[in-house]
Amino acid sequence: MGTTIRNEPAVYVYEAPLRLWHWFNAFALLVLCVTGYFIGAPLPTLSGEASDHFLMGYIRFAHFAAGYIFVIGFVFRIYWAFVGNEHARQIFLPPITNPDFWDGVRHEIKWYAFIAREPRKYTGHNPLAVITMHVMLVWGTVFMIVTGLALYGEGTGMDSWQYTWFSSWVIPLFGQSQDVHTFHRLGMWFILLFVITHVYVAIREDIMSRQSLISTMISGWRTFKDNREVDDGH
Amino acid sequence: MKETFYDVMRRQGITRRSFLKFCSLTAAAMGLSPLYASKIAHAMETKPRIPVLWLHGLECTCCSESFLRSGHPLAKDVILSMISLDYDSVIMAAAGHQAEAIVEEVIAEHKGEYILACEGNPGLEQDVTGGMSCVVAGRPYTEQLRMAAKDAKAIISWGSCASWGCVQAAAPNPTGATPIHKVPGIGNAPIIKVPGCPPIAEVMTAVVTYLVTFDRLPELDRQGRPKMFYSQRIHDKCYRRPHFDAGQFVEAWDDEGARQGYCLYKMGCKGPTTYNACSTVRWNGGLSFPIQSGHPCIGCSEDGFWDKGGFYDRLTNIPQFGVEANADTVGGTAAAIVGGAVAAHAAVSALKRTQQKGDQE
Numbered sequence: 045m046g047t048t049i050r051n052e053p054a055v056y057v058y059e060a061p062l063r064l065w066h067w068f069n070a071f072a073l074l075v076l077c078v079t080g081y082f083i084g085a086p087l088p089t090l091s092g093e094a095s096d097h098f099l100m101g102y103i104r105f106a107h108f109a110a111g112y113i114f115v116i117g118f119v120f121r122i123y124w125a126f127v128g129n130e131h132a133r134q135i136f137l138p139p140i141t142n143p144d145f146w147d148g149v150r151h152e153i154k155w156y157a158f159i160a161r162e163p164r165k166y167t168g169h170n171p172l173a174v175i176t177m178h179v180m181l182v183w184g185t186v187f188m189i190v191t192g193l194a195l196y197g198e199g200t201g202m203d204s205w206q207y208t209w210f211s212s213w214v215i216p217l218f219g220q221s222q223d224v225h226t227f228h229r230l231g232m233w234f235i236l237l238f239v240i241t242h243v244y245v246a247i248r249e250d251i252m253s254r255q256s257l258i259s260t261m262i263s264g265w266r267t268f269k270d271n272r273e274v275d276d277g278h
Numbered sequence: 279m280k281e282t283f284y285d286v287m288r289r290q291g292i293t294r295r296s297f298l299k300f301c302s303l304t305a306a307a308m309g310l311s312p313l314y315a316s317k318i319a320h321a322m323e324t325k326p327r328i329p330v331l332w333l334h335g336l337e338c339t340c341c342s343e344s345f346l347r348s349g350h351p352l353a354k355d356v357i358l359s360m361i362s363l364d365y366d367s368v369i370m371a372a373a374g375h376q377a378e379a380i381v382e383e384v385i386a387e388h389k390g391e392y393i394l395a396c397e398g399n400p401g402l403e404q405d406v407t408g409g410m411s412c413v414v415a416g417r418p419y420t421e422q423l424r425m426a427a428k429d430a431k432a433i434i435s436w437g438s439c440a441s442w443g444c445v446q447a448a449a450p451n452p453t454g455a456t457p458i459h460k461v462p463g464i465g466n467a468p469i470i471k472v473p474g475c476p477p478i479a480e481v482m483t484a485v486v487t488y489l490v491t492f493d494r495l496p497e498l499d500r501q502g503r504p505k506m507f508y509s510q511r512i513h514d515k516c517y518r519r520p521h522f523d524a525g526q527f528v529e530a531w532d533d534e535g536a537r538q539g540y541c542l543y544k545m546g547c548k549g550p551t552t553y554n555a556c557s558t559v560r561w562n563g564g565l566s567f568p569i570q571s572g573h574p575c576i577g578c579s580e581d582g583f584w585d586k587g588g589f590y591d592r593l594t595n596i597p598q599f600g601v602e603a604n605a606d607t608v609g610g611t612a613a614a615i616v617g618g619a620v621a622a623h624a625a626v627s628a629l630k631r632t633q634q635k636g637d638q639e
Contacts, residue, residue: 084593085606086544089527089535099525156623158630202499202509212500220580221511221551222594226605229593233609237616244620248627 052268055167057131057260065121066261068113073235075110076188079103080232084225108196115189131168135177145171148275164275165254167266173245180238184231190214191228195221283322283490297322307484307559308496309506321491328490329384329392331426332366335419336412336446336455337398341437342368344476347562348483361393361486367414378415381422385429393489394430396423396440400461401453411453423461430467432495433458434485441471441503442581449585449597459502468495471502475578478559481507501581503553512549512575515557518542542569546590548577 058066082103090097125133139145148171154160156172164170169177194214197206198221218224250257256267268274287297301322302315334342346369363370365380372380384392400420401411412419427433435458438444447455459469472485485504488496496504513519521527522541529535529544543550549557552575556567568575574590577583587595593604 086527087525089529089540089544090525091534094520094524094526097524097526101523103525158626198511199514202505216501219582220577221553222548222577222580222586223582225551226594226596229605230596230609233605233612236609236613240613240616240620244624248624252627252631 052271054265054267056264057129057167057266058264059128059132060264061120061124062128062132063261063264065117065124069117069121072110072114072117073239075106076114077232077236077239079107079110080229083107084229111192111196114185115193118185118189134168134174135182138171138174138178145174148172149175163249163253165268165270165272166276167255167274168276170249170253176238176241180234181242184235184238188228188231188235191224191231194224195228282324283327284319286327287322304484304487307480308488314491318487318491321493325490325493327362328431329388330361330363330395330486331381331384331392331430332363332368332395332397333419333423333426334367334414335396335398335400335423335439336453337437337439337444339368339397340476341397341439341482342366344479345436345482346479348479361490364392375415381426385426389429391431392429393432393434394426394467395434395436396458397436398439399443399447399455399457401446402456402461403452403454406454409453420461423458424463424465427458427461427467428465430465432489433464433467433469435459435469435471435473435502436482437477438473438475438578438583441473444475445584447584469502470495470498470504473503473508473579473581474554477579478507478555478561480559481555507555507559508553508579510553510555510558512552512554512557512569513547516549516569517557518569536572539572542572542574544592545574546588546592547574548580548583548589549575552577552580554579 083100086100086103090099122136125136148164151160151164152170152172155163168174190210191214193206194210197204197209197211198215200206202208215221215224218227246257246261249255250259254269256265256269260266284297288294298315298319301318302312305312305314305318308314332342364384365377367377370377398412400418400423401409402420403409404411404418404420410418414422435441439446439455440458443451443455443457446453447457458464459471470485472482474481481504484507485496488504496506499505499508513522516522518539518541521539522543526538526540527535527544528540528542531545541547547569549569556575557569560567560570576589577586585597587602587604591604593606596603596605596608
C-alpha cells in the first residue's frame with residue numbers, strides 16, 4: 045500500500061451526551077465492581093472500637109452511589125437512543141433479520157481468527173461489536189440494575205419503591221435473597237468479561253482496523269485510515 | 279353456650295391480671311397499637327374456641343417443641359387452651375381408632391371453620407410408587423392431608439418443612455417431599471407460611487392469636503409469610519450490625535474477633551439474606567439467638583437453605599458448576615481464561631502485523 049492519502053472526510057459519530065455517558069458509565073462500573081467485590085469478600089478485619097471505623101459502611105455507600113449513577117445513566121442512555129443520532133440506537137437494535145449483518149459478523153470473526161487479511165470499514169460499530177454490546181452490555185446492565193435494585197430494596201424496606209418495584213418479584217423469582225446475591229455477583233463477572241474484551245478490542249482496532257476507535261469516544265469524530273468506500277453505507 | 283377462651287383460661291387458674299398482661303404482650307408482639315390489647319381481650323372473652331387439626335407429615339417435631347416452649351409462661355397454656363386442639367398426634371394422650379376418628383369428626387362438624395396446622399410435608403412419591411415413606415394410622419399421610427385441607431378455613435404451614443420443603447426435600451429428594459402449597463389437590467384454603475426450623479415460639483403463638491382475634495389472616499407478603507414477623511432480615515436489626523458497618527469480622531472461630539463479638543459475615547452468616555424475627559424477638563423468652571451465642575445464622579427460614587453448600591461460606595455454591603464452585607470461582611476462572619485469550623490474541627496480532635509490514639516493505 046505504501047503511504048495512503050487520507051482524504052476520506054471524518055464523520056461526527058458520537059455526540060457529546062453519549063460520550064459523557066460512556067465515561068460516566070465506565071467510571072461507575074469500575075467503582076461498582078471494586079466495591080461489590082469487597083462487599084461479598086470483605087477486606088481483613090479492623091481492630092479497636094466499632095465506633096472508630098465505618099469501612100463497610102463507606103464501601104457500601106460508594107456501591108450504592110455508583111449504582112444510582114449507573115441506573116440514571118442507563119435510563120438517560122435509553123432516552124438518548126430515541127433522540128440522538130442513528131449511532132446512538134445501534135447497540136439497542138441489532139438488525140438480526142438482515143443477512144448482510146450476519147455476513148458482517150462472520151467476516152469480523154474471520155478477521156479476529158486471523159483468516160481474513162483485512163477488516164471491513166465501518167462508520168458505526170462493526171456487526172460483531174453490535175452483537176457483543178447488545179448481549180453483554182445492554183442486557184448485562186438490565187440484569188444488574190434489576191437484581192441490584194432488588195437487593196437494595198431489601199435494605200430500604202417493604203414500603204420503599206425499590207422493594208415494591210423490584211425486590212417483591214425478583215426475590216421469589218430467584219428463590220431467595222441469597223440466590224439473588226449469587227447471580228448479582230455472577231453478573232459482575234459477566235460484565236467484567238465484557239470490559240476485558242471491550243478494552244482489548246478497542247485498543248487493537250484503534251491500531252489495526254481501518255478507522256479510529258479510542259479518539260472517537262473522546263472527540264466524537266470518526267477518522268479513516270484509507271479512502272476506499274465504507275462498508276456500512278454511511 | 280360454647281366455652282370461650284377466657285372461660286378456659288379462668289378454669290385453668292389464670293388470673294384476670296395475667297390474662298390482660300398476655301393480651302397487651304401479644305398486641306405488642308404483633309406490632310399493634312396498645313388499643314388492640316382490649317380488642318384481643320374482648321375477642322377472647324366472647325369468641326368460641328376455634329377447632330384446630332394439627333397434622334404431622336415428614337418432619338422432626340421441632341416446630342411442636344418450639345411451640346410448647348413459647349417464652350411467655352402464659353402463652354403455651356393460653357394458646358393450647360385458646361384453640362381447641364382436637365388432634366395432634368405428638369402431644370395428645372389418646373391413640374388408636376378413636377383418636378383417628380376425631381379427625382373425621384372435626385371435618386364433618388366444623389366444615390369450613392377449623393384451622394389445619396401442618397407440621398412437616400407429604401412425600402408425594404407415595405402417589406407415584408405407592409411408597410410407604412409416611413404412614414399415619416395405616417394410610418398414606420398425603421390422603422389425610424388432602425382430606426383435612428379440603429374443608430379447612432385456613433392452613434398454617436408450620437416451619438420450613440411445610441413452607442419450603444426443608445431437609446427432607448434436599449436433592450435428590452427421594453421421598454418427593456413437597457411443601458404444602460405445592461401439593462396437588464390441596465384445595466383452595468388460604469395458606470399462611472410460618473417458616474423457620476423451627477419457627478420462633480412467640481411467632482407461632484402470635485399467628486394463632488391473630489387468627490382468633492381478628493377472624494382473618496394476618497397481612498402476608500408475596501411469599502405468603504406474615505409481614506409482621508418476616509418483613510425484615512436478621513441483619514437489619516442484628517445487635518452485631520455496628521461491627522459489620524465498621525468492617526470488623528470474625529475471621530476464625532477462635533480469633534480475637536470471635537471473643538470480641540464481631541460480625542459473623544465472613545463465617546457465612548446468612549443474616550443479610552434471611553427474613554425472620556430472631557434478632558428482635560430472640561429465642562427462649564428473649565434470652566438469646568444463634569448470632570448472640572457466636573454462631574452464624576444458617577438462614578433456616580429461607581427457601582432452599584439446605585441445598586446451598588456449606589453453612590459457613592459467604593458465597594454459596596452454584597451446583598451447576600460442580601462441587602465447591604461459587605460465583606467468584608466461576609467468574610474468576612472465566613476472567614482468567616478470557617484474560618489469557620486476550621493476551622495470546624494480542625501477541626499473535628502483533629506478530630501478524632509485523633509480518634505484514636515486512637511483506638509490504
